Amino acid sequence: MNWNSAGEFFAMGGYGLYVWGAYGVTLVLMLAEPLLVRQRHAQARRAAASTQEES
Amino acid sequence: MQTRLRLFTFASPMRFYRLSGALIPWLWAACLLLSAAGLYIGFLVAPTDATQGDAYRIIFIHVPAAWMSMVLYLVMAGWAAVGWAFNARLASMTARAIAPTGALFTFLALWTGSFWGKPTWGTWWVWDARLTSELILLFLYLGYMALVSAIDDTRRADQAGALVAVVGAVNVPIIYFSVKWWNTLHQGATISATAAPKMAHTMLTAMLLMTLAFWAYAFAVVFMRTRAIVIEREQQTEWVGELVHAQGAR
Numbered sequence: 001m002n003w004n005s006a007g008e009f010f011a012m013g014g015y016g017l018y019v020w021g022a023y024g025v026t027l028v029l030m031l032a033e034p035l036l037v038r039q040r041h042a043q044a045r046r047a048a049a050s051t052q053e054e055s
Numbered sequence: 056m057q058t059r060l061r062l063f064t065f066a067s068p069m070r071f072y073r074l075s076g077a078l079i080p081w082l083w084a085a086c087l088l089l090s091a092a093g094l095y096i097g098f099l100v101a102p103t104d105a106t107q108g109d110a111y112r113i114i115f116i117h118v119p120a121a122w123m124s125m126v127l128y129l130v131m132a133g134w135a136a137v138g139w140a141f142n143a144r145l146a147s148m149t150a151r152a153i154a155p156t157g158a159l160f161t162f163l164a165l166w167t168g169s170f171w172g173k174p175t176w177g178t179w180w181v182w183d184a185r186l187t188s189e190l191i192l193l194f195l196y197l198g199y200m201a202l203v204s205a206i207d208d209t210r211r212a213d214q215a216g217a218l219v220a221v222v223g224a225v226n227v228p229i230i231y232f233s234v235k236w237w238n239t240l241h242q243g244a245t246i247s248a249t250a251a252p253k254m255a256h257t258m259l260t261a262m263l264l265m266t267l268a269f270w271a272y273a274f275a276v277v278f279m280r281t282r283a284i285v286i287e288r289e290q291q292t293e294w295v296g297e298l299v300h301a302q303g304a305r
Contacts, residue, residue: 002103009098013109015174022113022170026120026163033159034276041283048290049299 066145068285069294075278082275086268093264101257113171114258118245119266121164123273124192125227127157131199132224135217145281147213148288150220151203152280156273158196165189176240184233185241188226195223209288 003009012019097115104111131153138147168186169179180186199219206212234243245254254262289295 002099002101012112013103015108015110018110018170018174019112022167023116025166026116029159029163030272033156034279037276037279037283041279041286044283044286044290045299048286048295051290052296052299 066143068145068148068289069292071145072282072285072298075282079275079278082271082278086271086275089264089268089271093261093268096257096264097261101255101261107175110171110174111258113167114245115261115265117164117167117171118262119269120160120167121189122266123269124157124161124164124189125230127153127160127273128192128196128220128227129224131157132217132220135213135220139214139217144288145285147217148284149277149281150216151213152277152284154196154200154203155280156276158193158200160269160273161189161193161196165193181240183239183241184237185230185239188230188233191226192230195219195226199223 010016010020093115097112101112103109131150134146134153135150137143138145138150165186168189172181173179199216202219203212203216206215233239234241246259286295286298
């Protein structure tokens with residue numbers, strides 16, 4: 001085990017800003033992308049539904 | 056009559072839509088399990104590095120993101136070329152679906168690299184061969200996306216995009232070998248097929264688990280985007296009509 005406390009874990013041996021800055025942005029973007037894609041899929045289905053009704 | 060499974064069975068957008076829909080939940084599950092294991096080993100088992108302290112832990116996302124950025128580009132260019140050469144609709148759709156995810160991983164490779172460079176090199180950015188060629192990769196992805204979305208005629212957009220993607224592929228080996236060809240600040244390859252890895256076993260395990268997690272992520276999100284594109288392009292077809300009718304517009 002590398003860490004004796006949560007504080008030590010978040011401090012990352014003094015590199016907290018860099019480690020969490022890298023991981024934080026990665027996490028946010030990798031959560032946002034699938035959500036945006038899901039929105040696009042739902043939108044495409046709605047558009048298809050209205051196109052099909054017209055015809 | 057019996058339906059036979061042929062080479063191009065899954066090249067049909069309809070069949071792809073159904074098959075990938077069944078695969079996506081499993082891919083997400085794999086992504087979650089692999090990243091949980093990778094982060095557990097990376098943060099709780101792998102020791103602090105003797106020279107870099109804990110800043111080195113950025114490697115567990117930096118290297119997988121950089122690998123994915125290059126692999127996805129080649130896969131994108133490959134599908135774009137297949138779509139162009141054989142007029143295979145699904146291949147062109149897949150190429151378009153890969154681009155944003157490839158751009159995302161390229162951005163993350165640059166971002167995490169920057170956050171690693173600051174504490175270890177003392178700078179966020181240098182115009183070094185590795186960093187510059189990776190930045191060019193980002194511009195190639197963005198250029199491809201801008202080009203295909205700027206041309207209204209879908210087929211012509213796919214063809215123009217394929218040309219850019221294939222020509223741009225020359226940049227990938229430049230990125231990969233940049234650390235050998237030029238004197239760069241960026242370190243050389245940690246992993247190679249011919250030599251023993253230059254890192255502790257636990258660190259290597261964490262990095263490989265994160266790489267597999269990113270692979271699962273890439274497959275899942277690219278499948279999802281391809282499905283959206285399939286619906287967008289095939290919205291007039293009967294099967295899409297049945298699909299949206301059966302499950303509601305949501």
